[in-house]
Amino acid sequence: MILAQAKLGIRVELTENRTTVFVVENPKMWRKIQKSFMRQVLGEEQGWILSHEETEIAWNKYVELILNPLLADENSKHILNKFLQSVQNVSVNEKRWMQYQKLNQVIQNFFYDMEMEFDFEYEIDESVDISKLAKAVGIHIVQEYDNDLERLIKYCILVRDLLKIQVFIFFDLKRYFSEKEIQDFYAEAMSRKWNIILFESSQFSILEEEKYYILDKDCCFIS
Known part of the structure; x- marks a missing residue:
């Protein structure tokens, strides 16, 4: 080099x-x-x-x-963004695919059931973005x-x-x-x-x- x-x-x-x-x-x-x-x-x-x-x-x-x-x-923005991308990629690979599908269904059911608490209808995406979910639950590198x-x-x-x-x-x-x-x-x-x-x-x-x-x-x- x-x-x-x-x-x-x-x-x-x-x-x-x-x-x-x-x-x-x-x-x-x-x-x-x-x-x-x-x-x-x-x-x-x-x-x-x-x-x-x-x-x-x-x-x-x-x-x-x-x-x-x-x-x-280790939790700076550019590192954490790359980490979240990696989490997303791992979550939908062949090894984790069935787990991801089950989790996605649980989340879908949760929000559909909760809709009964409101006087109006709403929609959510059909597929959960794991990177956004990970960020929402405060994932960070220890x-x-x-x-x-x-x-x-x-x-x-x-x-x-x-x-x-x-x-x-x-x-x-x-x-x-x-x-x-x-x-x-x-x-x-x-x-x-x-x-x-x-x-x-x-x-x-x-x-x-x-x-x-x-x-x-x-x-x-x-x-």
């Missing part, structure tokens, strides 16, 4: 056994990169290109941008964890499986976790073949699992 930005002269290859780390020394450039990523994951073209085997990766579909790991929300690192790992597993995320991009991850925690996170990521990119505002100790690149104070790219 390749990450490139022509104006900054960046073209780096991401590898499974090394985590790519960019140190951005210029605060103005740091903010600019962060804001451009925020726009790009919303579908705006910002000049950053991720590609795999010469096929460009859509940032708004396959890139997870995490600016603050403590705020990663994540139990003992510490912040475990929470982050479980969040990444969730969005990888549910949203089919191909690349995780973090900003200042090393300010939130110790060196040992970072190494544990790398070990988990490598075992699951995640593509991880870190952008740091200052340089920390270079770990064996990392490949460092620097955008210096003059915005010159050093590989």
Whole structure:
């Protein structure tokens, strides 16, 4: 996988056994990169290109941008919507089809019987939308964890499986976790073949699992 930005002269290859780390020394450039990523994951073209085997990766579909790991929300709108779609698909598959039909009939009968309580007639849809029903009963994803690192790992597993995320991009991850925690996170990521990119505002100790690149104070790219 390749990450490139022509104006900054960046073209780096991401590898499974090394985590790519960019140190951005210029605060103005740091903010600019962060804001451009925020726009790009919303579908705006910002000049950053991720590609795999010469096929460009859509940032708004396959890139997870995490600016603050403590705020990663497993029940955010885009995750919950995808989860509800999955619930709908599972509810009508071959394994669940008969259960769905029985549930649908129970709901139909309930509302038809309740019609007697009103002085007017009403209708309901013939088929129940399970995703809407799930939302109505307050379905949500439960994540139990003992510490912040475990929470982050479980969040990444969730969005990888549910949203089919191909690349995780973090900003200042090393300010939130110790060196040992970072190494544990790398070990988990490598075992699951995640593509991880870190952008740091200052340089920390270079770990064996990392490949460092620097955008210096003059915005010159050093590989």
